[in-house]
Amino acid sequence: MEPTIAEEYRRFASREARGASPLYEELASGVAGDRDLIALLYGLPPAKRQPNLLFAAARYVAGTPADYQGFRRTVLDHRDAVVATMLSRRTQTNEPARCAALYPLLASLPQPLALLEAGASAGLCLLPDRYGYDYDGRLAGAVDSPLRLRCRTEGGSRFAEPGAVSVAWRAGIDLNPLDVNDPDDVRWLRTLVWPEQHDRLRRLDTAIDLARPDPPRVVRGDLNARLAEVAAEAPADATLVVYHTAVLYYVPDAGRAAFVAQVGRLGGHWISQEDPGVLPSVDARLGERPPADVVTYALALDGRPVAFSAMHGGWVRWLPA
Numbered sequence: 001m002e003p004t005i006a007e008e009y010r011r012f013a014s015r016e017a018r019g020a021s022p023l024y025e026e027l028a029s030g031v032a033g034d035r036d037l038i039a040l041l042y043g044l045p046p047a048k049r050q051p052n053l054l055f056a057a058a059r060y061v062a063g064t065p066a067d068y069q070g071f072r073r074t075v076l077d078h079r080d081a082v083v084a085t086m087l088s089r090r091t092q093t094n095e096p097a098r099c100a101a102l103y104p105l106l107a108s109l110p111q112p113l114a115l116l117e118a119g120a121s122a123g124l125c126l127l128p129d130r131y132g133y134d135y136d137g138r139l140a141g142a143v144d145s146p147l148r149l150r151c152r153t154e155g156g157s158r159f160a161e162p163g164a165v166s167v168a169w170r171a172g173i174d175l176n177p178l179d180v181n182d183p184d185d186v187r188w189l190r191t192l193v194w195p196e197q198h199d200r201l202r203r204l205d206t207a208i209d210l211a212r213p214d215p216p217r218v219v220r221g222d223l224n225a226r227l228a229e230v231a232a233e234a235p236a237d238a239t240l241v242v243y244h245t246a247v248l249y250y251v252p253d254a255g256r257a258a259f260v261a262q263v264g265r266l267g268g269h270w271i272s273q274e275d276p277g278v279l280p281s282v283d284a285r286l287g288e289r290p291p292a293d294v295v296t297y298a299l300a301l302d303g304r305p306v307a308f309s310a311m312h313g314g315w316v317r318w319l320p321a
């Protein structure tokens with residue numbers, strides 16, 4: 001049975017916001033017990049009821065509130081503007097730190113690579129070769145990059161110390177590509193970062209600055225509709241890698257299965273970094289259960305789970321080979 005909106009907001013408060021954003025935890029708990037806001041949310045299409053979308057829309061319209069009462073006033077006083085923002089925008093959080101989990105997998109494949117990211121948002125995860133990485137003090141990637149992604153690791157990695165990733169070609173697909181050179185898109189991307197997460201905001205700003213002079217191409221459209229045609233553009237002498245992070249949750253079950261089948265037919269490699277529960281074929285091969293108290297992604301190479309990873313980057317727990 002689908003959770004009710006109140007349950008969804010309570011779950012967001014305890015599993016996603018707790019320990020990460022005290023304000024979002026307060027807002028989500030508040031909404032869960034607020035009949036007026038729950039009624040407003042029931043008036044929206046199901047895909048537009050998410051906590052992240054509501055909170056970001058309210059902040060986009062009237063800035064970050066001090067507390068639940070301030071947030072509630074914003075939503076009720078600026079109801080039309082908040083709803084219009086929720087209807088016209090999507091949760092498109094683009095988190096470059098997710099590349100720290102991808103990088104060792106990418107580095108393990110025959111170089112150079114042709115990177116094709118499904119659900120790329122502004123394309124910041126299409127630039128893994130422009131970032132530096134610090135795995136518990138061991139440096140990798142573009143060590144002189146202005147953006148260094150720190151990543152704590154647990155467990156023994158089955159991948160060698162990552163060497164260089166060389167990118168011959170890159171492209172993304174998104175229902176609504178965001179443009180790092182468009183001030184409104186950048187304001188939305190910044191608003192999607194949770195309020196107290198100043199490090200994430202600095203990281204996002206640095207990644208946007210890095211992307212701006214030469215942004216990756218992100219094609220507009222549904223990942224299933226455009227995958228084959230975009231993949232056909234990849235150079236034949238590069239290793240095709242189709243990947244996606246935090247995307248398939250938004251795609252209905254049938255679309256997920258169709259996507260996995262299509263990726264299989266392309267003949268390249270496939271990296272998924274998604275919520276457990278989203279890809280049954282990956283889940284079935286997980287040797288252990290993901291942590292229950294915090295949102296964690298399952299990282300898999302060619303359908304084989306290799307690690308659990310943090311929702312917004314920062315740690316990877318390698319699974320036994």
Ligand SMILES: C[S@@+](CC[C@H](N)C(=O)[O-])C[C@H]1O[C@@H](n2cnc3c(N)ncnc32)[C@H](O)[C@@H]1O
Binds near residue numbers: 090094175221223224
């Ligand atoms: C949460 S964001 C993640 C962005 C990026 N992968 C990252 O990890 O930083 C999810 C993205 O998937 C896109 N998306 C959702 N459903 C899609 C679909 N059916 N086809 C293409 N893109 C989709 C959304 O527009 C959004 O930009």
